[in-house]
Amino acid sequence: MSATPHASDPAIDPALYLPRMARILEVTPLTAREKYFKVELPEPLGHRPGQFVMLSLLGVGEAPISISCGPRADNMLEMVIRDAGSLTHVLHGLKPGQQVGVRGPFGSGFNLDDFYGKQVLCVVGGLGLVPMRSLIQPILAQLDRFASLTIISGCRSPAEELYRDEVRAWERLGQETGKVRVIRLVDRTQNLPWDGQVGLVTAPLSSLPIDPAQTVVALCGPPVMYKFVLLELTARGLSHAQIFVDLERRMKCGVGKCGHCQINHVYCCQEGPVFRFDQIAHLPEALQ
């Protein structure tokens, strides 16, 4: 006789790994290596700041990409993609009208409740500005609900600056409202014209006019940056519970199955990529 199967499992979602199709509306080069993409989904993404999607091209592959825009009611999704490998290279060759696959949104993200009424400090390095923009946009949209917003954004050289005009617009908004401060830095000017400061993102921290007790920090950048920024912040008297970090790990599925993104016992794609630092500070692999 043939075996009868077990009862169907309610946990089965046949579409878990199937991307939804989105149409590219806009592709704009931001730097030599990064391009801005605006795509339109069949329905609103419904994401929180700091979440990511799994972006794919059928026949090429799939990769985790941060959502770069704040939560929005329309079907738009904005991303910035660095030509770093197989999929991202092919993506760079795409034009408006072509299709990409999207799964998600995935991950924890930032919770605006943690930031309301606070002096918000965003420290970003390089590509870190891309996900951070998804937090900065909603803050700017309702500035009166926050005490202030300080953005320290660093990159290696003026040629690598992302969202150049938009960041300057935030700066102007700061001059108008007095509530926003933007500090732009480069490691080196490389003889290019530069209207900001020169140095690492840690430099302005020690003299920043903030009230440690009233401050919440969001941090995103390359792996080397975290350790030094955290040291500075601790020196300023901030506790780990006031700091949110956005981490990167290798990810192949986005849904806590492929095992690549594990930081000690934590799954970066599930519990992260945004963590309140006190919850992972004890993990030896968190800031490696």
Add this chain to the structure above:
Amino acid sequence: MKPKVAFFDFASCEGCQLAVLNCEDILLDILGLVDIVEFREAMSETAPRFDVAFIEGSINREQDAERLRDIRARSTYLVAMGACACIGNVQARSNFIAPAENFQRVYGVEDRNMVQTDPEFWPLWAHTRVRAVKEIVPVDFELRGCPLVPEEFVHLVKALVTGATPRFSTQAVCVECKMNENECVYDQGETCMGQITRGGCKAICITNGYRCDGCRGILPHANLAAHHGLLQSKGLSEPQITNRYRLFCSAESLGRVGRTGHDK
């Protein structure tokens, strides 16, 4: 535009070109993706420039190195195809033997004396040293193995067509052995190069009852000290171990394992 593809062979058994011709069931589909403009083993045409040059064979003489440089200058991508082109293959064992000795062993004392006294012959044997393609010109991609793995060839062609980066295994042969559920060669009382050898071949030799001899070359992260110790602990003598390391991956193992210099 279909990429223009050309094949060139140097010192080799030409088995890799044959492995390409052996993809009978998909050969016509591949020809739908690329234009083959030069393939001496199979056709008479030649071409001045190409998008992709596939190089088979090791480079043993200066005249070959010259020809290779010329090919490099005429191609956008250059692919080293097979163990000879990637790592020198078995013939690189002769690098460990004095050139005159090599010559004498193959052609006899008389011929050796003849070529040694006639300057016209000198460049032909005195400088013979087996080199991998990357020792002479930059290589964009490598199709490793003796012979190459047809699936990898197809993968590379597809990647070249889509613009994606082709991905080749940088893991040990053990990985594919486990995927095939093979019994470990060591459990059969034999020794194996699989742990330090680049995978991608689907562990085909072990799957068919043999051991891995390392034809795909040594992994960048290979723990050679541990492997050497393991072979010792299995009773292999130092000459036996040297012989094993130099069976296929001689050029790549130069200076990395065993002794260097000329053996007697």
Add this chain to the structure above:
Amino acid sequence: MSAFFVHKEAVTQWIRHLARSNTVYFPQRAGQSGFRFKPVKETTEIQFDRYQPTLAPPGKKLAPAEEPLFRYRKQGDAAPELVPILDQSPRILAGVRPCDLKGIHLMDRANREGHGDPHYLTRRTHTILIAHDCLQPCDDSCFCDAVGSLGWRDNADLFLTSLEDHILIEVRTGPGETLIQGMNFPVCTDVAAVKSRAEAQRAQPFGRQFHADLARIPAIIASQWQAPVWEKQVERCFSCGSCNLVCPTCYCFDVHDDFDLTDPNAGQRTRTWDGCMLPQFAEVAGGHNFRPNPAARQRHRVKRKFEYLTERFAEGSFCTGCGRCGRQCTTDIDIFNIVNDLIDHAEANS
């Protein structure tokens, strides 16, 4: 549920009988020393006594080395056609030992957590498990008793215990029940008595034992982040990943796309086994590797089995003590020894 006490010969006949209308996997000799779970054919030898853990655990039949996730076909401007590939073919895994039975239980947990994995779970619902108890350790590599796998039977559909020339068949689920319908097996009237006779035959102690109680091990290992044990234990490691790939509770994977040569608009996305001992496992674009050396990777593997997943799922241990990783490691790195070394090191330094 019901229980039967059946002559071994009849059980053998029954398994062959099942194999006529089902795919039945049973451990069969492979090569000189190993066993594999292979489909039963008319000529297959069915025997329960001489057993060595199979090269790959039976649970891997639910998560094969390479499996398609979906097929696609692009259709110009319209949305592409996407078809998930879910394997609904029924299968019976027979002769599954307690360690592997627990391995499947742990895989079930990991695959059901959060977003359930549709591919694993679909196969799982179409799989029936016929397990078989161990009264003697299979060899000197296993340590199932030390990690609490030995008595495991929770997820078996049928649980078999051999006693001399008879086998006790305990039916545990509905799908298990259907497999013995119509067999007219002699009902076992006193299950407890048969079991206690079997229990009396069980080896004592059963296989290797840790130097500390299982309950204390996660905390001990957690305290040993910097222990010299890690470096010492992996000096010989090849980073070959064999230990991951043969483990009944390793489930990590990599994903890649491939299009069809015959129609470049169609193709599939496929996943393949991956393992945290492999060097590139934690490498991200740009080349940064979060676990660049073998010691860090080994530590991650051991902690996954004895600390991380154990805590995450509140299971005693994510290692089932099957001993495969130590058996398959060509350089004799054995997770059992690592754990014992850590315990010893912790004791010596406390």
Add this chain to the structure above:
Amino acid sequence: MTNNAKTYTIDVHHVTRVEGHGNIRINTRDGVVEDVKLCIVEANRFFESFTRGMTPHEIPWVVGRICGICCVGHQLSATKAVEDAQGIAVSPQTVLLRKMLNESQFLQSHVLHVYFLAVPDFVGAPSVIPLIKTHPEVVKRALRLKKLANDYTEVMGGRTIHPMSNTLKGWRRLPDLERLEQVRNRLAAAVPDLLETVGIVKTLKIPGYERETEFVSLKHPDEYALYEGDVFSSDSKSSVPVSAYRSVTNEFTVAHSTTKWSRWHRDAYAVGALARVNNNFDQLHPEAKSVAETLGLKVPCYNPYMNNVAQVVEIVHCAYNSLAMMETVLNGGLQEEDIHHTAQAGRGFGAVEVPRGILFHEYAFDEAGRCCDANAIIPTSQNVNNIEQDMKAFVPLMLPEMSQEELTLHMEMLLRAYDPCISCSVHMLNIDFVA
């Protein structure tokens, strides 16, 4: 303009659609052939030198790398030589499996050569690729046949190029009978394709030049010799054992030589399909004989261009013979054999027929069981002398009738007809005399 006034320098660099690199150089002055040379420009690989130190088991596996096209033949010839040196006798089962493995490569190689390398010449195409458009059915049929032959090799040997299943004493992993049965069924069904092949070859216009020569091949009392036998000469009508192969090849160097030459009873001899068909015609499968008749191949045949026809005859022979061998295996099953062997000292000889002719291997091992001497003589190196003699004989005949282009093509065709395998040129001095 009289034909006699022709002054040519024909200089074909790296002849295409052959295995390995060879140049043809022909000088004529005022209609007189001054010089004909076949130059082998393949780089040395020194197999006979670097095999020293290797174990008996490693030798056949590694020397298969002499040539990817004849890898099975090199492996089998070397296996036999090493077994001879090691005092190993093999079972009838192993002999049968090796014959199958060998014939699978005959099928593959002959199909490749006839369709992909030779046919384009006859229809005036530079390669097989244009034929995909003009003769799609021919190309597809050829691919189908080649695939079948390759699958046959893979089932027998583990993979098509450098197979690993065969070793000293027997098979590491016996062929899977289910897969063999599938190949058997496909081969049986391919007979119509084969006969189509014959039809196509019949339409080809084969140049009618002849030169009497000595044909050398293996000869066996009971069968068409491909795997075993003694070395037979059509001149002496007698055989010598394989161990006396040096008295057959008599390798020598000539002053202007581009390669080591061979000669036996006269100034040159030929090996290969035509030599075998000439020497062993009676032992061909009846179907193969009738195909020979259809295609006008009558023995003795001294037209080297007819080698392509002889290859077709052998395709048919191997197909039928393989079907019979498969039947034997499928009916009788296969037994696992003990293949353990401890290396010892000794010297041994081996020879098999490979598609291009007779292939000799010789090895010696020292007390530690490590290889200390090696020699391999490949068919093409035996043929080179004969090819040059053919060229010298034919060029004066062709010169009055042909343009330089035609002459060049005919010389290339002649070279290709021998199906030369220059990659294997273990014994060829790599000297390019072209200034």
